[in-house]
Amino acid sequence: MKLSNVIISRLSIYVRLLSELEERRKETVSSAELAELTGFGDAQIRKDLNLLGQLGISGTGYDVKHLQKVLSRVLGLDRQWKVALVGVGNLGSALLAYPGFKQQGFNIIAVFDNDLRKIGKNWEGIVVQDVGELVNAVRSAKIRIGIIAVPASEAQRVAASLLKAGVECILNFAPLRIKLPKEINLRNVDLTMELENFSCFLTNKSRRE
Amino acid sequence: MKLSNVIISRLSIYVRLLSELEERRKETVSSAELAELTGFGDAQIRKDLNLLGQLGISGTGYDVKHLQKVLSRVLGLDRQWKVALVGVGNLGSALLAYPGFKQQGFNIIAVFDNDLRKIGKNWEGIVVQDVGELVNAVRSAKIRIGIIAVPASEAQRVAASLLKAGVECILNFAPLRIKLPKEINLRNVDLTMELENFSCFLTNKSRRE
Known part of the structure; x- marks a missing residue:
């Protein structure tokens, strides 16, 4: 089917x-x-x-x-899925703390960042790894789902690493259009953009009024 | 323009x-x-x-x-926008704690829930109000943007209240298609659905392999 x-x-x-x-x-x-x-x-x-x-x-x-x-x-919800999260800034931290994913069987089991102040630290129960170790770590854990929560300028590089590590599905929160082979299931979410659409709508509406 | x-x-x-x-x-x-x-x-x-x-x-x-x-x-980002959040469950709490909105000028200044254990409590610096007070509170604060983070079965009712209160833009996180007049700027975000798309994709891919 x-x-x-x-x-x-x-x-x-x-x-x-x-x-x-x-x-x-x-x-x-x-x-x-x-x-x-x-x-x-x-x-x-x-x-x-x-x-x-x-x-x-x-x-x-x-x-x-x-x-x-x-x-x-x-929908595959009767199974557990391992997820890798890249980027533990504001948004990444919020995603890691959000219990909704785990409740649906999506377990973030590996977390990466390039910030030396975060690497090695415990973040919501998971030790943050150096993004340089991503390919090996994700590959050996056989993780198939990746979440990108890094700034736009780093997102394409991170996506390439996830691809190299064998990830098949990527949820991208960075505000840009990532280029990936079409067999990768890529989905984009941009929370701030939704609100910016509102402010633009209201700003131009007020001007017309 | x-x-x-x-x-x-x-x-x-x-x-x-x-x-x-x-x-x-x-x-x-x-x-x-x-x-x-x-x-x-x-x-x-x-x-x-x-x-x-x-x-x-x-x-x-x-x-x-x-x-x-x-x-x-x-884009209207040089201004401050007042936002009402309805529902402080898992997702609502995460949204309230997420500093990205405020950084872009979107300030959640009113929070509503129907849970008696939450009403009157301080949530990230804001006192949770009874959802029954929504229409008056949102109208008198002249809030134009609303965020819905309640279960699906309550979302349509909440949307109707926001509409009645004069809200012009609604960001809906509840998993359903809300019906609203078309002059309302309605946008939908469903984080869990994105991941469910992945699990469905991987489940059916594995079956084919």
Whole structure:
């Protein structure tokens, strides 16, 4: 089964809603209820979930626990994933301290920086390593996911090291477009840019008013 | 001047690179150097910057300090913006502790939650208010930017309150598609979804191998 990024995003939303419903001890859920909660169309939801097999029960909808389990397996959430984090500045530190990743099975087990004041120090329970050791350390730990949280000017170099170390997926928080071979799954997140979009929007809106 | 989201994203990248260059006391920069650093094309960069006026000097490129100043003004980064944060769970707390926002002029001055154990408590220097007080508090403080960091099942309700309070821009971290009038500038960030895309990718890749 080969799923597109768009479908994966929706499955990812369903699985988290189902976890919320499970916590509230809800046993079944209809596609109409899922539509109400997610904002997607009823038909869209049924189509997505049909990709995973015959899961709905006519008249009662979906079994919350079972659907959650099936989705978790498809999304690889029933497994643990090792993650390498490069850069423990403001953002890197916040990511390291954020428990949401570990809760979903993503364990940051190796942390790198080029700042001599940080190397060798314990950061949220992990000893920061010299970025020069990245290739060997990541390769020997067989880490397949990397997070880049370094300044823009260093991001391309770090990406090249992660690639050399055998990493297959990179989440980039540095504000630039990293160049990588297309078999690498690269995703970009830029928190500050989202807010800058707002300030630009409001600034130009105020001028027009 | 009405800028598209795509152009704003690129300007946002340029301004941060220029800040890095300024810190390293670089005085001028060519579009070729900016292309090298950002991964965008040389011609694209010149075209974007031409939108802001005649800024380049033939033969020497752009004055780093001046270009940084012009871009900051266009993006509204020379001003301070008040921000309301709703939800101080794991993610909300991390966002509140992250100094990157304040550094760029985005000040979280009001924080809301519905958890009685949190309301009235001091969170990173700000007293958490009852989400029931959101509309009045946000309206009287004239806050125009809101951040939603609540569970998916509460996000739509919170968005409606922010809208009622007069907020014009919403950054949503909850995993669902919020419905809002189109004059509201809504942007979505889902960190866990990015990682779930990876685990799904790797899971299905492993199966194929």
